[in-house]
Amino acid sequence: MMRALWSAASGMIAQQTNVDTISNNIANVNTTGYKTEKTEFKSLLYQNLQARTTTANGANKPIPAQVGLGTRVASNTSMFTQGAMLASESDTAFAIDGEGFFAVRGADGNTYYTRNGNFTWSIGNDGVILTNSDGYPVLDSRGNMIRIPDGVAAEKVSVTSQGQFYYRNAQGNPVDMNQSIGLFQFNNPGGLEKLQDSLLRVTDASGNPMNEATTAGLDRSNVRQGYLEGSNVQVADEMVNLIIAQRAYELNSKAIQASDDMLSQANQLRR
Incomplete structure (x- = not known):
């Protein structure tokens, strides 16, 4: 008992x-x-x-x-299933269609990863850079901050489905900024350590990040400008699980x- x-x-x-x-x-x-x-x-x-x-003879039961x-x-x-694509009026709203993660540089200088693409252009000592809602710089495929060239208005900047940044000059022609938004994958994304503000930290269980731009054999993710990835929570399923x-x-x-x-x-x- x-x-x-x-x-x-x-x-x-x-x-x-x-x-x-x-x-x-x-x-x-x-x-x-x-x-x-x-x-x-x-x-x-x-x-x-x-x-x-x-038995005394040691016969097995x-x-x-x-x-x-x-x-x-x-x-x-x-x-880590795909969430719904939610339309946004912001030009700096990005959703990942695939298995990739955005990379941001935290206040401590370390790199963290997220699926939250609700970014914005921020003005600082490094010029106009792309940051998340907490002001952490978003990194490109080379691990650098994404900057707008001097004299270019933020509303003229666009992003291709491959994450490549460009802007339109006075003649309306596209000009390549030679920067693409960094997308990274993990062998075991379930091993990432969850932090606040939708940030994830690399652990031994997750494995090292694999840069989609430089790692062969990866299925490249697509970037959807003007969209945000919603959560993949199914409320009906969660209510049933709660009852159980x-x-x-x-x-x-x-x-x-x-x-x-x-x-x-x-x-x-x-x-």
């Missing part, structure tokens, strides 16, 4: 984490570039209730007698109550 108490308690703790994950998905249903997460579980240790032999000790959270896995998690939590709480009733009856046997 004590085993039942601890096993059911582990189930309640695991389902609470599951509810937390589902709640976070629903809260970010309108977050640009957000990727839904799924809680994975695994069983805990097993105890042997009987030896594996039943066909099935051992074991009992599990509950469950625990194994991981929260991000699902709530019912599992209730079942574990009933198991605790049943174990408590059994312990109470055992304590009353002397009376």
